[in-house]
Amino acid sequence: MREQHTVIDDTPERSVLARLILPENSVSDDPLEELHGLATTAGTQVVGELIQRRSTIDHGTYLGRGKVDELREMVEKTKADVVIFDNELNPGQTRNLEKAIGVNVIDRTELILDIFAAGARTHESRLAVELAQLEYSLPRLKRMWTHLSRQAMGVGMRGPGEKQLEVDRRLAQKRIHDLKQELSKVESRRQRQVASRRDAPTVSLVGYTNAGKSTLMNALTEAEVLAEDKLFATLDTRTRRWHLPQWGTVLLSDTVGFIRDLPHSLVASFRSTLEETRQADLLLHVADASNPDVFAQISAVYKVLSELEIEEKDTLLVLNKIDAIESPAMLNRVLDRYPNAVPVSAADGKGFESLIEAVGDALGREFIDLDVEVHPGNGKLLAFLAAKGEIASQTFESEVVRLRVRLPVSALGPVRQAAIAYREVNDRRASREQTIDESSVAPIDVADEVSPPSASDVA
Numbered sequence: 001m002r003e004q005h006t007v008i009d010d011t012p013e014r015s016v017l018a019r020l021i022l023p024e025n026s027v028s029d030d031p032l033e034e035l036h037g038l039a040t041t042a043g044t045q046v047v048g049e050l051i052q053r054r055s056t057i058d059h060g061t062y063l064g065r066g067k068v069d070e071l072r073e074m075v076e077k078t079k080a081d082v083v084i085f086d087n088e089l090n091p092g093q094t095r096n097l098e099k100a101i102g103v104n105v106i107d108r109t110e111l112i113l114d115i116f117a118a119g120a121r122t123h124e125s126r127l128a129v130e131l132a133q134l135e136y137s138l139p140r141l142k143r144m145w146t147h148l149s150r151q152a153m154g155v156g157m158r159g160p161g162e163k164q165l166e167v168d169r170r171l172a173q174k175r176i177h178d179l180k181q182e183l184s185k186v187e188s189r190r191q192r193q194v195a196s197r198r199d200a201p202t203v204s205l206v207g208y209t210n211a212g213k214s215t216l217m218n219a220l221t222e223a224e225v226l227a228e229d230k231l232f233a234t235l236d237t238r239t240r241r242w243h244l245p246q247w248g249t250v251l252l253s254d255t256v257g258f259i260r261d262l263p264h265s266l267v268a269s270f271r272s273t274l275e276e277t278r279q280a281d282l283l284l285h286v287a288d289a290s291n292p293d294v295f296a297q298i299s300a301v302y303k304v305l306s307e308l309e310i311e312e313k314d315t316l317l318v319l320n321k322i323d324a325i326e327s328p329a330m331l332n333r334v335l336d337r338y339p340n341a342v343p344v345s346a347a348d349g350k351g352f353e354s355l356i357e358a359v360g361d362a363l364g365r366e367f368i369d370l371d372v373e374v375h376p377g378n379g380k381l382l383a384f385l386a387a388k389g390e391i392a393s394q395t396f397e398s399e400v401v402r403l404r405v406r407l408p409v410s411a412l413g414p415v416r417q418a419a420i421a422y423r424e425v426n427d428r429r430a431s432r433e434q435t436i437d438e439s440s441v442a443p444i445d446v447a448d449e450v451s452p453p454s455a456s457d458v459a
Helices: 033-041 065-078 091-101 108-119 123-144 160-195 213-221 264-269 275-279 294-307 328-337 352-364 379-388 409-418
Strands: 014-021 045-053 082-085 104-106 202-207 238-244 248-254 282-288 315-320 367-374 390-396 401-408 421-424 433-435
Touching (some): 014 065, 033 045, 033 082, 033 108, 045 065, 108 123, 123 160, 202 275, 213 238, 213 282, 213 315, 238 352, 264 294, 282 294, 315 328, 315 352, 367 379, 379 401, 401 409
Parallel strands (some): 014 045, 202 282, 282 315
Antiparallel strands (some): 367 401
């Protein structure tokens, strides 16, 4: 019997890129540069590009009729397998374009979802991507079942295509409901996990995709997380310990990168993954200062942060990749608009001293200096103060221990409950003093607060 061999065609799909630019759209010198990067990340070979500028969209085919004909000719000439739009198409426009061009047509949202699906590694990120894909696909199920016929019967007598469509819609809706419930449990679990790490200040890296966040994290913490020169190299949050001189241990988190017109369903699905960012004491917004479109990218990040309802969190702008800037005027142009930004190069460590100083100053805004009086027998509170804060001085007397300590604002609760007295000596805040009757103070358990996070929590 002759042996059979399976031949696998591993040649990449050939893609043609297309974009409609409306008058209100702001574009860079190369309007398809970002889409080209997305298409390459998805594994396609870009063989053609088409751009049209017009005042309004064509409701049937998005592009004008002449451009659709030009696109079809380009596809035939380059033997492309797929056309990728840098716009968001509705199901009808996609169907009409596929009929006119003769190959598959996908839009920007579907392309980003495909990249996220290929890059998801953890159970949590896979759930988030599946939910976003299903919510995107649900209104497009009709297009997926156009090969099924509808029998010619009376009103209400539906053919197999309609029946299959309804079954699929119900299955999709049921799966969406189940995924939302499962992600809600994951989010609650993540919130508890992040809250348990309050033994140290938390700093979260955010920024446009491929701005160099992972490279910066590796340089600061020797974390050895994946850092590649491609879009969305990081999808899962990673947290590592960062020793900050004069501050001690800081927990630094790297998160998924953002992008212009990031699908709303994807932002909502990844809320649990971004919990580190939501609860961080400080955000480091990393921007690629060498990118000509840096201002639009910074704005896109702030837009996503607004969607996550964390735009008011204390944020430090970090201008990365200054080693790749050819002209100092380009960096000065960014600094003119953002004078408090910190220029650095994650590749060679330039500017790290200024960054560390700026992070320390920013975290200092969340700390206060206290004079605290503690009963000598209250070992739990003394251990809590030593673990949570930085003790500048400590004096033991027969009935009281007097301490000068710098403490996070979030850690004031146990001090209020169990200290004999405390007074704030930080000049940036109004002084206050409170004396507590020891007999009325219930004992507090700070053992859990003092214990460091486990290796699995910070992995």
